Amino acid sequence: MLEADVKRFGYRRGECQLAEVAVSLAGGRAVLLGPNGAGKTTLLRVLAGVHGYDGTLRLDGETVRPNRSRPRRYRAAVGWLPQHVTPFPGLTAREHVSYIGWLKGLTPRAAASRALSALTQVGLEGKANERAERLSGGQMRRLGIAGVLVHDARYLLLDEPTAGLDPRERDRLVAVLRDIERTRSVLVSTHDTAALIEPSSRVLLLHDGRLRFDGTADQFTERHHHGTPAARLQAAYSSFVPEE
Numbered sequence: 001m002l003e004a005d006v007k008r009f010g011y012r013r014g015e016c017q018l019a020e021v022a023v024s025l026a027g028g029r030a031v032l033l034g035p036n037g038a039g040k041t042t043l044l045r046v047l048a049g050v051h052g053y054d055g056t057l058r059l060d061g062e063t064v065r066p067n068r069s070r071p072r073r074y075r076a077a078v079g080w081l082p083q084h085v086t087p088f089p090g091l092t093a094r095e096h097v098s099y100i101g102w103l104k105g106l107t108p109r110a111a112a113s114r115a116l117s118a119l120t121q122v123g124l125e126g127k128a129n130e131r132a133e134r135l136s137g138g139q140m141r142r143l144g145i146a147g148v149l150v151h152d153a154r155y156l157l158l159d160e161p162t163a164g165l166d167p168r169e170r171d172r173l174v175a176v177l178r179d180i181e182r183t184r185s186v187l188v189s190t191h192d193t194a195a196l197i198e199p200s201s202r203v204l205l206l207h208d209g210r211l212r213f214d215g216t217a218d219q220f221t222e223r224h225h226h227g228t229p230a231a232r233l234q235a236a237y238s239s240f241v242p243e244e
């Protein structure tokens with residue numbers, strides 16, 4: 001289990017971007033919602049170890065210092081997929097994923113063989129020998145997920161993975177998520193509620209750097225009985241984030 005209790009985080013001294021945000025990941029999908037600027041990317045970056053923060057952090061019951069120099073086991077257990085995946089210039093998809101595995105501490109041989117299984121898991125085995133920078137936007141997101149799977153991260157932090165994808169690529173990505181979250185925890189930030197919230201999902205909602213909701217998808221929509229599932233999700237969201 002990954003448990004983070006962010007008492008306070010700000011990019012600059014005196015500023016506060018996140019306050020009293022407690023998150024625990026223990027398997028399955030947790031969907032992180034919130035309007036632009038709510039702090040979703042910031043929270044994922046904080047969990048990924050890009051920034052230190054004031055608060056506590058525990059991995060599998062053991063306390064980890066929530067500063068930037070987190071232990072290797074933390075860095076191996078937690079994988080972060082930023083909004084934009086940048087391919088290493090000149091490398092093939094397989095080399096790109098192998099390189100990430102090597103950076104995360106695998107031997108070159110293990111990294112190369114695991115890269116192929118990770119690419120297969122995200123449906124990109126046919127692109128293994130293509131230059132990574134030639135992949136489409138959706139394939140690039142899946143390449144990013146392969147980079148997280150190659151070192152067997154158990155906690156995946158995915159920042160708006162479906163943004164800008166066409167419906168077919170989005171469905172592929174959702175299928176990849178369903179497959180990986182059977183054995184891992186995925187925290188996914190998104191504006192795409194209809195595509196990513198499923199009955200078994202947990203929903204977290206951030207607004208102005210504070211957690212306004214943390215519960216099951218059913219609890220999220222329980223006061224909104226009418227309309228399609230997408231309309232109920234939208235109504236629930238609007239009740240936490242009123243229009244300005």
Ligand SMILES: Nc1ncnc2c1ncn2[C@@H]1O[C@H](COP(=O)(O)OP(=O)(O)OP(=O)(O)O)[C@@H](O)[C@H]1O
Pocket residue numbers: 011012017034035036037038039040041042043
């Ligand atoms: N590197 C940075 N330095 C200073 N402030 C930042 C930095 N990155 C983000 N912020 C600020 O932190 C706040 C939260 O931003 P963040 O990107 O986490 O929001 P978000 O919920 O991910 O938004 P979006 O849905 O638009 O991606 C915003 O006010 C933003 O301007």
